[in-house]
Amino acid sequence: MSAGVVGNAPYCLVVDDEERLRQVLMHIMRGDGFRCLEAGSGEEALEHLQRHPISLMLSDLKMPGMSGVELLRRVHEQQPDVAVVMITAVPDVEAAVSCLASGAMDYLLKPFHIEEVRVRVAKAMDRRRLVLENRHYQERLKERVVAQASRLEEMFFAGVQALAEALELKDPYTRGHSVRVSQYSSILGRTLGLDEEVVRQIELGGHVHDIGKIGVREAVLNKTEPLTADEYEHIMIHPLVGWRVLAPLLGEAPIALSIVRSHHERMDGRGVPDGLVGEAIPFEARIVAVADAIDAMTSGRPYRGNELTLEQALAELQRNAGTQFDARVVAAVEKAVVRGELCLLPRTTDQFAAVTGAVRIGLAQTSSEALVRD
Numbered sequence: 001m002s003a004g005v006v007g008n009a010p011y012c013l014v015v016d017d018e019e020r021l022r023q024v025l026m027h028i029m030r031g032d033g034f035r036c037l038e039a040g041s042g043e044e045a046l047e048h049l050q051r052h053p054i055s056l057m058l059s060d061l062k063m064p065g066m067s068g069v070e071l072l073r074r075v076h077e078q079q080p081d082v083a084v085v086m087i088t089a090v091p092d093v094e095a096a097v098s099c100l101a102s103g104a105m106d107y108l109l110k111p112f113h114i115e116e117v118r119v120r121v122a123k124a125m126d127r128r129r130l131v132l133e134n135r136h137y138q139e140r141l142k143e144r145v146v147a148q149a150s151r152l153e154e155m156f157f158a159g160v161q162a163l164a165e166a167l168e169l170k171d172p173y174t175r176g177h178s179v180r181v182s183q184y185s186s187i188l189g190r191t192l193g194l195d196e197e198v199v200r201q202i203e204l205g206g207h208v209h210d211i212g213k214i215g216v217r218e219a220v221l222n223k224t225e226p227l228t229a230d231e232y233e234h235i236m237i238h239p240l241v242g243w244r245v246l247a248p249l250l251g252e253a254p255i256a257l258s259i260v261r262s263h264h265e266r267m268d269g270r271g272v273p274d275g276l277v278g279e280a281i282p283f284e285a286r287i288v289a290v291a292d293a294i295d296a297m298t299s300g301r302p303y304r305g306n307e308l309t310l311e312q313a314l315a316e317l318q319r320n321a322g323t324q325f326d327a328r329v330v331a332a333v334e335k336a337v338v339r340g341e342l343c344l345l346p347r348t349t350d351q352f353a354a355v356t357g358a359v360r361i362g363l364a365q366t367s368s369e370a371l372v373r374d
């Protein structure tokens with residue numbers, strides 16, 4: 001190795017069955033700052049390739065044993081980034097050109113001048129650098145696109161969160177409700193064996209299902225006495241209002257959007273806003289309807305009595321399975337409760353953040369009005 005070669009200099013592998021030629025080429029390459037390795041055959045060259053990160057290979061085309069063409073193919077199979085310059089005698093020009101088609105960067109005709117070797121090698125190394133830089137750029141671009149997409153998603157969720165918080169300010173009783181419904185819904189989605197992407201949308205849909213209550217008068221939202229028929233009708237505009245507000249935002253999450261619209265549909269067709277019957281109601285909305293009811297029944301509100309326990313709420317769901325709720329979803333509640341996967345979550349968002357275990361809350365009763373007001 002010449003004095004000019006530093007420790008991290010690129011490796012050049014010189015492959016030729018003529019030792020004299022190898023020495024000449026190595027001398028030139030060392031002068032240009034390469035660390036040189038030599039091989040008298042294709043087989044020996046492949047052994048070097050296993051042990052060293054070769055940047056450049058100068059290879060004879062005609063050698064005993066493995067031909068230069070075969071070596072070129074095998075080198076690129078193992079290390080596609082090696083710049084290969086083939087060396088050939090004049091009668092083999094056609095074969096040399098076919099090497100270019102097989103991925104060699106260039107070829108040298110014997111006999112060659114030192115300067116010609118240096119120019120061809122410099123060109124080959126330049127092309128290799130461009131290829132590597134281009135690949136690196138593409139990879140960075142891909143990473144940036146992924147990072148941008150995730151930033152957009154974060155911004156989107158922050159926007160949705162802001163809407164949910166605006167609703168909580170307007171209707172303090174919904175504090176934590178959306179989060180709990182979202183959690184119950186995703187547990188049920190998994191119990192029902194749904195795909196993770198669908199569960200993700202159910203989680204989102206559960207989180208924003210009552211956003212439309214932003215369009216409901218506060219006097220009605222916060223009323224502590226039972227609602228009049230008109231007030232009830234007014235509050236029930238919220239699925240449609242929510243759907244209209246979120247439709248431009250949830251283009252990528254149609255399942256979440258359908259949950260917002262259809263979480264007050266009933267299996268018997270007496271729900272709102274579309275009066276859909278049974279299977280016509282999006283399945284994910286039927287899941288959130290049940291999760292919504294669980295939280296409503298297990299939460300205390302001024303307009304109804306104390307809360308139900310989870311077991312009492314389950315019994316209530318079972319009584320209404322097939323008419324109000326999807327029996328399959330109600331069965332999933334039972335399964336998740338038995339397995340210990342579904343437990344009641346704490347009542348406030350602060351508690352929700354702090355507590356991870358189940359919280360048992362007191363006795364209560366429920367009514368259909370209570371369900372829609374949650």
Ligand SMILES: [Fe+2]
Nearest residue numbers: 209210372374
């Ligand atoms: Fe609702």
